[in-house]
Amino acid sequence: MRTSIVKIVLTSFSLFALGSVYSQVPQGYYQVRRGDTIARIALNNGISPRDLIAWNRLTPSTQLDVGQMISLQPQADVSSQPSVSSLPPPEFIWPIKGKVLLGFSDVNKGIDIAGNIGQPVTASASGLVVYSGNTLRGYGNLIIIKHDNTYLSAYAFNRVLLVKEGDSVKQGQMIAEVGEFEESGPKLHFEIRVNGKPVNPEPFLNGTIKKQVATPSNIVVSIDDAKNKCNELGFKSGTQEFGKCVLQLSK
Secondary structure, eight states: OHHHHHHHHHHHHHHHHHHHHHHOOOTTEEEOOTTOOHHHHHHHTTOOHHHHHHHTTOOTTOOOOTTOEEESSOSSOGGGSOOOOOSSOOOOOOSSOOOEEEOOOTTTOSEEEEOOTTOEEEOSSOEEEEEEESOSTTSSEEEEEEOSSSEEEEEEEEEEEOOOTTOEEOTTOEEEEEEEOTTSOEEEEEEEEETTEEEOHHHHHTTHHHHHHSOOTTSOOOHHHHHHHHHHTTOOTTSHHHHHHHHHHTO
16 A cells, blocks of 8 residues: 555656656757657747757757757857848748648648649749658658748648759749648648748738738738737747737838
């Protein structure tokens, strides 16, 4: 009986300690959780997997340990960290022409666009290819393009990848061919991420986000309205990017 009580107390203490560890993550770091990979951590934080590997002195095949601290910024030379992107956002175009099969949601994180096997997939905006491969579970053959220090776009379930990491691409340039995912038929899964956070791509693709950000100077927007709009755009409250967005919209 005494042994059982001791085990329960020790188990409770371990769980409490583990929770405490996860709640004390320093700013600029991420603590690895079960199922995390380098590619997924990079995508969720708007960072190139190559940069994440370099900043933490890892290799592409490094096995991450649960609880391990991962730096989300350069360690040696802070001045080399890219500056914050300025508004307005890039102009995005549809990567393929087709019907939207599945819209944006917390689960889908992007939109699924119907296509034909082998149909050209084009870069939605100019940028740098920071990922080209199939190691990110649930995305098949995937390409991620970094457009600036804030915006990424992702293209999943491709049949063929035509660009590699480190390539610069222009808007409208063919980067892949449409493939299919299991039995769902030919489609492209497309995402836009703002500081690593998935946002609904359709307003960007339809030009409405661009119009909202470029608010005419003669129209007065309240601070509260500006904050709400910046939240819709995907900027995290309290960050420098959020402050710049509010300032831009409330001028």
